[in-house]
Amino acid sequence: MSFRAIRVTRAADRGAPNRVALVDLPNLADPPAPGDALVEVEYSSLNFKDALALTGRPGIVRVDELTAGIDLVGVVRASASDGWQPGDRVTVNGYGLGETEPGGLAERTRIDGSWGIRVPARMTSRQAAAIGTAGYTAALCVDRLAQAGLGDGAEVVVTGAAGGVGTIALLLGRAAGWRMTAATGRPERADGLRALGAADILDRAELSSPGKPLQSARWDGAIDAVGGDILANVLAQTRPGGTVTACGNAADARLSTTVMPFILRGVTLAGINSVEPPHAVRSAAWERLDRDLDLDALDAVTEEIALTDAIEAASRFFDGGVAGRLVVDVRC
CATH class of the missing domain: 3.90.180.10 (Medium-chain alcohol dehydrogenases, catalytic domain)
Structure with a gap:
């Protein structure tokens, strides 16, 4: 057959x-x-x-x-x-x-x-697929930020927020008690992003052009799925001791930046490998998804x-x- x-x-x-x-x-x-x-x-x-x-x-x-x-x-x-x-x-x-x-x-x-x-027993197969690689990657990013010590009220920006990683990152970040900002080039989806947990909406254009090596510090953490100048600007806007997770290159695989955020503010750029992490890391990400993800919001x-x-x-x-x-x- x-x-x-x-x-x-x-x-x-x-x-x-x-x-x-x-x-x-x-x-x-x-x-x-x-x-x-x-x-x-x-x-x-x-x-x-x-x-x-x-x-x-x-x-x-x-x-x-x-x-x-x-x-x-x-x-x-x-x-x-x-x-x-x-x-x-x-x-x-x-x-x-x-x-x-x-x-x-x-x-x-x-x-x-x-x-x-x-x-997980509480999930349908369809919901597990809706999480998929994108949602599992978002959970890896959130786990990494939590390990960096982000607590209640931390300011976190998510780039590519209307995409697969971004939508689930917003849901998980809200569950973690963080104040989430959604960076998007789709202003017509602002209401939907707020429903997912975004407290603020940031026009992607504000991050899309080359900027100064250090800019006004805005973020305690970030989840970036797009790369390029957007990631470079997020790094330049991250507060002292903050952590930026990089998990994708939807905009650009290149990164043009300086060492200034790292040596003057102690910013950490954490790469997220969703392909071959240890099984324990995978399991922890799925445990977070099982514990924290709003499945009704995911269905929506x-x-x-x-x-x-x-x-x-x-x-x-x-x-x-x-x-x-x-x-x-x-x-x-």
């Missing part, structure tokens, strides 16, 4: 667009190899990396051909891995899914059992699409057409 999957085939010319198609694949062998689990996938989600891959852009898929999708949520159907039994609900983020390993935009897949995190910013619509939907990431989280029901 075959199953459907979105496959990306890398172009022979590394600068040319990759080929992307929804195809039928032969069924996976059962039982799985030792240490592996066979998963009946229920949901995946679309993240910025997925959008790059599904629109054929080079650089994300690093093998000649594989199934797309950097995260998945599903039900274990067969297991040769300690800790997983048939019927268990599992989610996987990172570990090269959709880049070097078969991803979640498929009806079935095989995973290394050590990659999985058990879906979640849009669901079918697997058959995922390729077309990916282009929306580049024209401002995605707000919040976009989940894919791979069974449709």
Whole structure:
């Protein structure tokens, strides 16, 4: 019996667009190899990396051909891995899914059992997928700021606030007792961002141009998913001893700054690796999501699409057409 999957085939010319198609694949062998689990996938989600891959852009898929999708949520159907039994609900983020390993935009897949995190009991599979890589990354950022000592009332700015990382970062930051500022280029979404926990809205244009090495200190902490001049300005505006987490490059992978925020204000720039952190770090992030995330608010910013619509939907990431989280029901 075959199953459907979105496959990306890398172009022979590394600068040319990759080929992307929804195809039928032969069924996976059962039982799985030792240490592996066979998963009946229920949901995946679309993240910025997925959008790059599904629109054929080079650089994300690093093998000649594989199934797309950097995260998945599903039900274990067969297991040769300690800790997983048939019927268990599992989610996987990172570990090269959709880049070097078969991803979640498929009806079935095989995973290394050590990659999985058990879906919290209070969450539906759809909600776990809505969290996905973006929400899990946001939780890693919030954990890092909490470790830096941010307490009640701390001033925290979130860049790319209307995106997947940003929306969940606002929810988690509010739960932590911080005063959240949402930096966005989408003023029409200000009311929605306030509903997620933003006390203030900052026009992205105020951060988008090159600025002075040190500026008026405004933030105790920051969660940045965009990079470039925006990140440089956030660093320049961070208060003495503050921490800035960097987890994405939606605007620019380059960073033009000086050492001044670091040597004159003791600012920390903390990189967030969502692909290969230790399992204990992953578990802590999901524990925060289980404990603190407002699932009703998450549902309000979640849009669901079918697997058959995922390729077309990916282009929306580049024209401002995605707000919040976009989940894919791979069974449709």
